[in-house]
Amino acid sequence: MAVTVNPERDVVATPMQRALREALYAGAISLGLFVLFIGLKTGQNISNELVLTTRWGLLVAVVVATAIGRFLYVAYGQPFLANQKIADVATGLLPASAASRFFQLPAFIVAVVLVVLLFALNNSLAGWVGPGAAGYLQFLRALSVIYVLACVIYYFRGFIHANFTKLGIAALILYPILVVAVLSLMSWSIVGGLQGSLKWVDNYGIQILIYVMLAWGLNIVVGLAGLLDLGYVAFYAVGAYAYALLGTQYGLSFWILLPAAGAMAAFWGVLLGFPVLRLRGDYLAIVTLAFGEIIRLVLINWREVTNGSAGISGIPKVTFFGLMTFNVSDPNYIAKVLHIAQSSAYYKIFLYYLILALALLTAFVTIRLRRMPVGRAWEALREDEIACRSLGINTTTTKLTAFATGAMFGGFAGSFFAARQGFVSPESFIFLESAIILAIVVLGGMGSLVGIAVAAMVMIGGTEVLRELDFLKQVFGPDFTPELYRMLLFGMAMVIVMLWKPRGFVGTREPTAFLKERKAVSSSFTKEGHG
């Protein structure tokens, strides 16, 4: 016999066999990875000696969990996804089929009932089922809320897609009112509602909007002009310290210092830009990184002016355009003028609308600038700098304007930050902040305002949500603090998003002018820029 056919070659492994094999591999790999990380733990005993604790049980649990996870994914997950793909192609319901099975009306009604019940019984739950179970029920409530919202979004997706910007702005404007209304209903008192809204308006609303604004500002530099800036937080710091110093030393009003802080940050942007902008790519990134660090070190070490690491406290609050203030002791305190109950929530709500206005100003200016020659030149610069020069565009001034405009919005956000905190210190302007802002821009899709806003909401809101997951203490013990894992989750989320959508949430580019119809430009044609 000249030709022998190996019969085993022809037998295709069934999904079960394959799953078992892959589960074994996954288990072995995770064992190798985690044997030192999880299996062994170094610590100190009472006489300060190094002791080695072994945690074989936990290691086994992790390895088994990995193997089972891989098994389930290969045995059931992959065939399901493959079938789904075939079904999608056959029925033509490409995006709909899986989702319409998941979002069904009965489930929606059950979720709505759950939400209403759990909200209504919120205060008496802990007494009935104990604090542990109440934590789980709160988590269930949160999941139901998310499910209901997802259902609504899914069934009205056509409408939402068509009017996304308008709906988004309306939702942002109504957000504090809704929060106060819902919380007032829950506690049956307006004051209680105002008090409860502090967390939602301040920790979520304001915090997210600051990052939205910063990311929109950086988007001008990175997303439009294609200049990689790793030191953006420096301009934020310049704005914050400009308000903090001038406000505390000279008692100038926020409304004067806001434009001044923007102008100062823009000035520093130009100052940095002049020597730096002939550099390209990696070199530019390193020099901007160094600039960010220099500004921080100057703030730490120039004690006579900046008070060093101790920072500046007692930064004056923003007034209501000079008409009303938010200090209880002032004669024109807002509650006294309007004859309403005292609450610190008014200031937060006012700040919320202030940062919303500033962020929308950033977006408006960005949209306007993109349709102006300078904005087009920025994008052309990102696409091809040499071609720009061959068309008579002065690339140096074009880059400088991008740098200055981005820095100006960073300065606005900085002065707002100082006014909101009432305290600034160099701690707030570390490199990690620049990295987070840049990550938001990249995740959102460079150049896309909507994508960046969504990315900021997910990234900043997501890390805040981790604080809410108290029920995890029941699972992992009272020492477990989910906030500590936020950077891990942040990193995992970035890896997943970058694998799933390499150009960010919104990769397409909106053309700035059109002859017949406006067609979005696919991300495969746009470039990231080299400098």
Added chain:
Amino acid sequence: MNASVPMNDAILQVEHLSMKFGGLVAIGDLSFTAKRGEITALIGPNGAGKTTVFNCITGFYKPSEGMITLNRSNGSRFLLERLPNHEIPARAKVARTFQNIRLFSGMTLLENLLVAQHNKLMKASGYTILGLFGFSGYRKASAESVELAKHWLEKADLVDRADDPAGDLPYGAQRRLEIARAMCTGPELLCLDEPAAGLNPKESAALNTLLIDIKETSGASILLIEHDMSVVMQISDHVVVLEYGRKISDGSPQSVRTDPRVIAAYLGVDDEEVETVLTEVGDEDVIEQLDIGPDSAHGPGASSSFMAGPVSDTVGHSTGERITVAKGASKAEQVDAKSSTAPRKPSERATAKPKTPTAKPRGGSK
């Protein structure tokens, strides 16, 4: 075209231009003139320094020596070697295209042409500030610029695809778009770096029509680098031939194609077959034939001449274009030498024989 300006007024004068990269002389003492309203072609084997000449004229390189004068139709004169890079298109009105196309691929065709009108629109928008507040002057200028863009899109036969990204266009259309974009800057001198490279005969013919149309209707003079002799011979009024950075011939297409120095530069003089061709110099189709159907030994490699490397090689940094003139490599010089000492001796031939790879007649030296 301004009728008061005489037709044969020189728009571009290149005098004693030299460009040295370290010890390499890419261009040595080159002088030529491009006349207003004419199409001047710059030809030569690969590595002859044509693109370097372009980069000097358009300010991407600062020449080591020499003077490049541009005379605009309004009478103003510019010394291009002294102007900053971006002011050459802006003030001296010289526009260029690139050997490997440099479009803004993520922007639509219309946007590409609007970017080209940047300086005009910048002024109209009051350096952004007035335009930001919606002054009507900018809106009017903006509408006018869209009209101009539409005009050139129609000329380039691309108006149907105005709202598509430039990167989505086929190759030939990208070439036409790049020319249209250059024309949107309102140039008086249009420099085209191998506009027909990579085009099929039909596209090449369309390009010829476009270039003739530009010459006749817009009043722009054209300076072009081209390997495709059918383009050069059909449309150019004047041809300058370079070899190893030196001018070896200059004149009308007819006179150039029969110049033995040019033929030698293109075909080489060392091979026996070419020697026989050289003896039949009277044959006018020699260049054309050998250029249309290049064989691997003599013709340009399809890839090396059409899309020779990224332009960063020739623009971004100066080490890119290396031209080493091996002793006795210049075929034109050999022709001169041969004609002066008419019957060549066998010993001379032996010295000319050893060739470095860069001394090949055409191709591969870039």
